[in-house]
Amino acid sequence: MTQIFYLLSITALIVSFFKSKEKTMLALKKAWKSFENIMPQFLAIIFIIGIMLSILTPDQISQFLGSESGWIGVIIAAVIGSITLIPGFVAFPLAAALLKSGAGYMQIAAFVSTLMMVGIVTIPVEIKYFGKRATIIRNVLAFIFSLIVAALMGVLI
Amino acid sequence: MEKLKILIKRYRLFIVMLIINSVILMINPSLGAKSFSITWQNTLEMLAVIPPIFILLGLLDVWxxxxxxxxxxxxxxxxxxxxxxxxxxxxxxxxxxxxxxxxxxxxxxxxxxxxxxxxxxxxxxxxxxxxxxxxxxxxxxxxxxxxxxxxxxxxxxxxxxxxxxxxxxxxxxxxxxxxxx
Known part of the structure; x- marks a missing residue:
């Protein structure tokens, strides 16, 4: 997918360049400016993720999420999912492994859903663009929604 | 000097995290090293994924x-x-x-x-x-x-x-x- 994006952006750049050199240079300038704009937060976030993932290992996570853990397990899963930030291609094999080692579907659904929708660590970046109120509303709603997803998944799977 | 001050202020959270991780490295070397290595991998991944997104964003804004x-x-x-x-x-x-x-x-x-x-x-x-x-x-x-x-x-x-x-x-x-x- 990343390759497709490179291909797409390079093609777009070339087309843009032939249409207008000035506009293309302006676009690159803006690209750099907005990248530089959130660079401090990006770097801090990446460090927080690194520290968190080194302390919180998959083994530890699976201890909390057994299928007998019930709603407490779901809440714990949702909280872990909200504060951690794991790329999808790591998260799904992890979730599959957790399922195999005895975690329940409800707990895993809560974990996967909050992992993707709720971002405690990225809240500073979100606030920068959407302000405090919108950010808090979005994350709280996403958290509640993830619990609903977990409940439904528990019934449907 | 003024520029450096602004730069430090903007990156202060990053600097704090760097210091925290370094302290962890001194207290618990294996944990600290693991954390640094995860951070490094994620940084590389970010740098690989992000450039096209921002280029498209710039083009979108201009065109x-x-x-x-x-x-x-x-x-x-x-x-x-x-x-x-x-x-x-x-x-x-x-x-x-x-x-x-x-x-x-x-x-x-x-x-x-x-x-x-x-x-x-x-x-x-x-x-x-x-x-x-x-x-x-x-x-x-x-x-x-x-x-x-x-x-x-x-x-x-x-x-x-x-x-x-x-x-x-x-x-x-x-x-x-x-x-x-």
Missing amino acids: VKREVMIKYMGDDSGLIGILIAFFLGSAAAGPLYAAFPVAGVLLKKGSRLSNVFIFLGAWSTTKIPLLLFEASAMGTRFMLIRLILDLFGILIIAYATEKLLSQSQKEEIYLAAQEQI
Whole structure:
């Protein structure tokens, strides 16, 4: 997918360049400016993720999420999912492994859903663009929604 | 000197995290080293994924006229706006925090707030490559049920968030978007 994006952006750049050199240079300038704009937060976030993932290992996570853990397990899963930030291609094999080692579907659904929708660590970046109120509303709603997803998944799977 | 001060101020959280990690490294070398190595890997990954997103963002800002964005994603864009928002988010690559600057450009160009939240929701959960990955790791049934639930969830969250904001709060968001790029 990343390759497709490179291909797409390079093609777009070339087309843009032939249409207008000035506009293309302006676009690159803006690209750099907005990248530089959130660079401090990006770097801090990446460090927080690194520290968190080194302390919180998959083994530890699976201890909390057994299928007998019930709603407490779901809440714990949702909280872990909200504060951690794991790329999808790591998260799904992890979730599959957790399922195999005895975690329940409800707990895993809560974990996967909050992992993707709720971002405690990225809240500073979100606030920068959407302000405090919108950010808090979005994350709280996403958290509640993830619990609903977990409940439904528990019934449907 | 003044510039350096501003730079340090902007990067202060990063500097604090760097110091914390270094302290961990001294107290518990294996934990600290592990953390540094995860951070390094994630940094490389970020640097690999992010450049095309920002280049496209820059081109979008320069080439797409405000009137066009308002027509297709603005207040009266209706179903088209919703579909475009879903498509843009689902076709994306990269972590959610890379979506915020793109969302900033959409706002700046006059996209409706709920559509921007739909875009964010799609980026976070219905990315196509990720769905394929989810299906192979968790099974197609798990992926499909979650996808269908998420489609509703994204819409509900988007409209509820928009509704819960006052007019002045919305205006502030649009104003902030003007300054971001």
